Amino acid sequence: MRDYFTAAREFDYASAASSTLAGDLDALNACVECCDRHAQPGRVALLWEGRNGERAEWTFAALKDAASRFANLLQARGVGPGDCVSGMLPRTPELLITILGTWRAGAVYQPLFTAFGPKAIEHRVRSAGSKLVVTDLANRAKFDEVADAPPVLTVGDDFQTELERQPEHFEAVMRKASDPFLLMFTSGTTGLAKPLAVPLKAIVAFVSYMREAVDLRAEDRFWNLADPGWAYGLYYAVTGPLAMGHATLFYEGGFSVESTCRIIRDYGISNLAGSPTAYRLLLAGKGEVEAAIKGQLRAVSSAGEPLTPEVIRWFAEGLGCVIHDHYGQTELGMVLCNHHALQHPVRLGAAGFAMPGHRVVVLDEQQRELAVGQPGILALDMPRSPLFWFPGYQGLETRAFVGDYYLSGDTVELNADGSISFVGRADDVITTSGYRVGPFDVESALIEHPAVIEAAVVGKPDPERTELVKAFVVLHAGHAADAELAEGLQQYVRQRLSAHAYPREIEFVAELPKTPSGKIQRFLLRNQEIAKTQEAAAH
Structure with missing residues (x-):
């Protein structure tokens, strides 16, 4: 295991980009990075289980073919490079085909969580200027209540048939590293959810997190519980693992202790990511969980809010595996972690250390860097954070940019060992x-x-x-x-x-x-x- 401090000190952006990307910073396509380059015969990209127990495996080669056909379908409907496609689909193969096909066409994918109602949908598709929405039969009626809704493509029984009518080849559209491939929305306290474009260069940061913090290895079976309708799922259940050529798992059913244990056991999951809420529910059923999966998990990652010491202890003692806290935002990806793949002190309750390629600091109200033990605002030193990719909110003033710093709005405290502990949110989210x-x-x-x-x-x-x-x-x-x-x-x-x-x-x-x-x-x-x-x- 590499030493964290050495990895952070020796981080080199050019080396990270060249070891991560097949393309270069002037010619990138997210579908090529997350699909084409790994399309060797038989290499599995997606393990899927449906609500009623249906199962399927999709190879990178099969996804490349489907994404090419979907890109042709988009082109036929007038969607071109830089245009936005919104997707409101459950965790199905069609969701992944929609994402990859959108990227292949050089377009921008914008996620819509399936629980959203018409008001939340309307704000997002209007702000995004979406040229097309892809949804399923269960969610189609919501768009009838959306004023001036863009055209809607509904995934039904004939979706695959419609894809097969399209030409099987579509040359991936190359874009620059600064061009967007995702359009996310992040909740705020003083207005509606704000749009932010994620540039292609962020793929380097996403893969860095998968390697260093999640410690995703070739021999792992990986499952991220997060829904791709949200940042943690889209960044790290789709983009990150697929860019590494690693299979991801989609489970369409709802969360339960029983189903989670069954999937971990049936699919041989060794590397798990999710939220503290899920882990607290597993702890509540610890007898059942320990009997089902004790000793099977190697590494578990948690994001969304701080873990409680009780959960950390139970994973170590009851399940025989390490669970680590990670911190991030939609605007940043994950930037503060207890790293599974890097050796460093682990302080109970601390969010961890800055991801290599980021300089995370604690500031007072005058943007002065604070010493150990003084609570302040977590901030990114942008000029000294080569993996920092956030370009600002689209069409809006970004007040979080102050001088050389991005201010997260979260209150933290620097510890003597260099780790940072989360104190609370300075906003009302x-x-x-x-x-x-x-x-x-x-x-x-x-x-x-x-x-x-x-x-x-x-x-x-x-x-x-x-x-x-x-x-x-x-x-x-x-x-x-x-x-x-x-x-x-x-x-x-x-x-x-x-x-x-x-x-x-x-x-x-x-x-x-x-x-x-x-x-x-x-x-x-x-x-x-x-x-x-x-x-x-x-x-």
Whole structure:
């Protein structure tokens, strides 16, 4: 195992790029990097299991053929290089064909999580300027409620037939390293989700994470539990492993302790990635889990929020494997990790050390770098971080860029050994079951209900989900603040926005706390919920 400090000190971008990419920085195509270059006979790219137990294996060669046909289909529909294609599909082979085919055509893939409702969809496809949406029969009706929706291609029983009608060859369109291949949206506190384009050069950073932090080896069977509708799944269940020529696994069914254990056992999973929420649920069923998979996992990676010491200890003692914390953002990918493949001290509760190729620092409010033990804002020193790829929010001012630094908005603390510990979020974004939820999105959906005047949404501490989405609602006169209306508001938001973002608790109030300028002071409501939780725990 290599020494972390040596790897960080000796990192060379040119060497990293040449060892990662088949193309060069002036001529890249993500489908070539993630598919064509690995299309040797019999080399498996995807292991898939459907909701009803159906199974299939797709080779890189088969995906290359399907992606070529899909690229021809896109071209026939007027989609060209730089255009955006939105995909709203479950974890199926058709999802991977859509992604790879979009890339092959030189176009940009924009993910839509399948739980999104029409409001969340409309904002994203409008902001992206999507030329086409690809979805399935289960989600097709949502687009009937999207104003000025782009053309929709529905994956049904004849999807494969339609692909087979297309020519079997499509020459991959080469793009520059600075050109986008993904368009992501990240939740914020003061507005709707913000678009950010991910350039092709980010593939180098994604593979670096897979190698150094995840320690993905040729002999591993790898499974990332994250949905490709989100950054961690799209970056590290699709792009990263496939760019390495490694098979990934898609399980279309929902999460359960039983199904997770069965898949780990049946597919011989040795390297696992996911969120702390999933790992806490496994811990809750530890007797069943230990009996099913103890000794099978070699390396487990966690992202989304900090792991609790109890989970870390149980993985080591109950399952006989190491689980490590990793930290990142949609804007950054993973940049702070306890690395499985690099030797360094591991401090319980610390997010870890900067990924080689990044310089992570702790700043005060005047952007001065802080010493050990002083909490401040986690920041990236951009000129000294050759793997930093974030170009800023598309069409919007990026206030996170201050001088040479990108400010993450998260509060951290530098430890004496050089590792960094996560303290908390400086913003109001809610982390619930591994998902990041912007309160503004939920508030906007609530305010559209005819009974609601105002709403404020915060995260309430919760031992299973990290936080629950809680809404404080001010009603118009004539509406009863009762359980029936609360349930109606929950369902309204769930249908309009998404299944993970609706408020699980609603409290009706006469007014909301505000600043003199009229801004809602969410932190007062959040602190109130923290105090209530602590008081309840004390009793």
